[in-house]
Amino acid sequence: MSGVFVVFEGIDGVGKTTVCASVAEMLRARGLEVAITAEPTHEGIGAFIRSGAAGDVSQRTEALLFVADRNDHTERIARDVEAGRVVLCDRYFASTVAYQSAKLDGDSTDRDWLISINSDFTGRADATILLDMDPLDSLNRVGSRGEEVSKFENLGFLEQVRDNYLLLAEMFGFHVIDASKGREDVLKDVMAVIDRLV
Numbered sequence: 001m002s003g004v005f006v007v008f009e010g011i012d013g014v015g016k017t018t019v020c021a022s023v024a025e026m027l028r029a030r031g032l033e034v035a036i037t038a039e040p041t042h043e044g045i046g047a048f049i050r051s052g053a054a055g056d057v058s059q060r061t062e063a064l065l066f067v068a069d070r071n072d073h074t075e076r077i078a079r080d081v082e083a084g085r086v087v088l089c090d091r092y093f094a095s096t097v098a099y100q101s102a103k104l105d106g107d108s109t110d111r112d113w114l115i116s117i118n119s120d121f122t123g124r125a126d127a128t129i130l131l132d133m134d135p136l137d138s139l140n141r142v143g144s145r146g147e148e149v150s151k152f153e154n155l156g157f158l159e160q161v162r163d164n165y166l167l168l169a170e171m172f173g174f175h176v177i178d179a180s181k182g183r184e185d186v187l188k189d190v191m192a193v194i195d196r197l198v
Ligand code: TYD
Pocket: 012, 039, 040, 066, 090, 091, 092, 093, 095, 096, 097, 099, 100, 150, 152
């Protein structure tokens, strides 16, 4: 049996990582084989991005690095799906379009370019789940976890990223879930999407 590829997207602090872990636990309890993965990856180009070793590169170069990481990642995901696993992926191509277009001028030319550089290197997800939340609430969550607020995590910027995500959701048919609800309710909404696939 071929597996399933599910992507989780959303602004920082929205709870993607926790939701992924809970979904994995529920699916494993049903006897399914689950692989959790994330971008930037922790290998090769992903590790290079995370290390900050690229230094002060242009926004376009940064976008190309995320896509280069995605190219290798997509091959690994395809192998897992072929092996019959449910792959839960924390961020994928929409992150590059939503974040990097907010960092560029944010106009439609940037967006079209970012979509086009992804097109040859991106696999088709069976579902993309957008966990949507007001950045004011998500930043509070990041702060309350005692985590350092990264350069991506300021309010005006995240508001733009959220708007970009909502636009992409319409363009690509993502499942938009209100992530400001309680953890159990969010999980229920997410499982309703995944149950149609597994
Ligand atoms: P994040 O999911 O927060 O990783 P972790 O929780 O493991 O630190 O991702 C790190 C940041 O990278 C996040 O602020 C979003 C940003 N990002 C992009 O700007 N473009 C991309 O294509 C990806 C995958 C991530």
